[in-house]
Amino acid sequence: MSDLAIKIENVTKIYRLYKKPMDRLKESMSFFRKKEYHHKFYALNNINLEIKKGDSIGIVGKNGSGKSTLLKIIAGVLTQTEGQVMVDGKVSALLELGTGFNPEYTGIENIYANGLIMGYSKEEMDTKLDDIVNFAQIGEYIDQPVKTYSSGMFARLAFATAINVDPEILIVDEVLAVGDAKFQIKCINKMEEFKASGKTVLFVSHTLEQIKRFCTKGVWIDQGEMRMFDDVTHVIDMYESEMLKESMAQKALEEGNSLLEVQELDIHLGKIRTVTCSSEKINTFEDFTVDIDYELFDDYIADPLVGVAFYTIDRQYIFGPNTYLDGLKIPNTKGLHHVRYVVPRLPLLGGKYEVDIGLFANKSIVNLDYKTSAFIIEVVADYFTEGLVHIDHNWEIE
Numbered sequence: 001m002s003d004l005a006i007k008i009e010n011v012t013k014i015y016r017l018y019k020k021p022m023d024r025l026k027e028s029m030s031f032f033r034k035k036e037y038h039h040k041f042y043a044l045n046n047i048n049l050e051i052k053k054g055d056s057i058g059i060v061g062k063n064g065s066g067k068s069t070l071l072k073i074i075a076g077v078l079t080q081t082e083g084q085v086m087v088d089g090k091v092s093a094l095l096e097l098g099t100g101f102n103p104e105y106t107g108i109e110n111i112y113a114n115g116l117i118m119g120y121s122k123e124e125m126d127t128k129l130d131d132i133v134n135f136a137q138i139g140e141y142i143d144q145p146v147k148t149y150s151s152g153m154f155a156r157l158a159f160a161t162a163i164n165v166d167p168e169i170l171i172v173d174e175v176l177a178v179g180d181a182k183f184q185i186k187c188i189n190k191m192e193e194f195k196a197s198g199k200t201v202l203f204v205s206h207t208l209e210q211i212k213r214f215c216t217k218g219v220w221i222d223q224g225e226m227r228m229f230d231d232v233t234h235v236i237d238m239y240e241s242e243m244l245k246e247s248m249a250q251k252a253l254e255e256g257n258s259l260l261e262v263q264e265l266d267i268h269l270g271k272i273r274t275v276t277c278s279s280e281k282i283n284t285f286e287d288f289t290v291d292i293d294y295e296l297f298d299d300y301i302a303d304p305l306v307g308v309a310f311y312t313i314d315r316q317y318i319f320g321p322n323t324y325l326d327g328l329k330i331p332n333t334k335g336l337h338h339v340r341y342v343v344p345r346l347p348l349l350g351g352k353y354e355v356d357i358g359l360f361a362n363k364s365i366v367n368l369d370y371k372t373s374a375f376i377i378e379v380v381a382d383y384f385t386e387g388l389v390h391i392d393h394n395w396e397i398e
């Protein structure tokens with residue numbers, strides 16, 4: 001666990017859903033024959049995740065996909081049905097508005113109550129109180145019961161409390177959307193400070209730009225399952241492209257296409273057919289090529305592009321050029337096409353590297369096909385040095 005802040009193993013959360021309230025009662029009364037009146041709903045299904053200390057993780061997914069459920073389980077306010085969650089460090093969680101606050105208590109009383117839950121004494125909270133109250137800036141409302149607060153005031157108090165109690169792990173679930181723009185900027189700045197001091201942040205937001213700017217890694221939860229855990233830009237790109245595909249399919253449905261046609265449109269716009277690299281074992285500074293055959297199934301595909309991305313074995317992103325960024329137009333007509341990616345004098349140093357291949361449309365917004373780790377290359381370096389890539393250089397001596 002030493003460099004891990006959070007480890008989640010095979011976590012599943014099941015809710016029992018009953019058609020009628022009466023069914024719940026009937027089930028509890030059926031002692032002997034144990035008849036079941038519910039069906040199981042998997043809010044999370046077998047999630048595995050390792051989050052390193054200092055990581056800032058953005059969690060995305062459609063409404064109801066399980067993001068808040070995951071955060072609540074990590075924060076310890078909800079128990080998983082199956083699996084293990086290990087958390088190393090003090091957690092401060094800003095969950096849905098209202099969680100963790102007593103509506104009858106005043107702002108001040110809630111600040112102390114929250115501190116107590118996190119394991120701080122009254123004396124310790126006395127020293128933090130001024131920072132919290134100054135950050136929240138809700139004036140004399142701080143002495144009123146929180147049930148009288150507007151949602152914006154509530155968000156201010158919740159954020160001020162969570163960030164000023166010195167947690168090692170900060171969990172922020174969408175609450176920033178509630179505050180006004182000025183307060184949002186203040187919160188993001190505070191979160192940046194928090195991140196810069198090497199602490200761990202988990203952040204759910206439907207504002208993808210916010211996640212892209214703030215987080216280093218992304219998690220995509222889809223119908224309770226983990227679709228992706230990778231470099232944040234990659235996750236957001238794939239997520240956005242899927243959302244766009246879905247809205248294109250929805251539009252086509254609304255325009256009267258049959259479901260079959262829509263499914264065709266959704267799935268079969270294009271496909272990577274074959275990927276062949278010049279050699280899977282290669283020396284540093286050797287020429288390296290990748291031949292990619294792709295097929296398009298329609299003539300109207302706008303601005304297709306092919307990308308190649310290099311990753312380390314533990315998925316650190318190294319380099320990911322694509323034909324569009326390099327100013328090259330590739331064939332966009334129906335049929336089979338071929339592009340060759342050429343690297344003269346491969347500058348990678350010794351080690352194994354994963355290579356992803358992607359086929360996109362609309363200047364990389366629509367993901368047509370993506371092969372994560374299409375192949376792995378082993379690079380042998382005669383050149384004796386350390387690191388990932390060789391950077392051309394000279395030494396000069398006066």
Ligand SMILES: Nc1ncnc2c1ncn2[C@@H]1O[C@H](COP(=O)(O)OP(=O)(O)OP(=O)(O)O)[C@@H](O)[C@H]1O
Nearest residue numbers: 015016041043061062063064065066067068069070
């Ligand atoms: N107490 C509960 N009983 C039954 N189902 C529940 C309960 N709590 C949550 N769910 C269901 O679990 C699923 C996941 O909910 P969750 O709140 O984690 O989604 P989310 O990704 O955070 O959504 P949003 O983006 O809308 O906040 C949803 O379908 C929700 O209806």
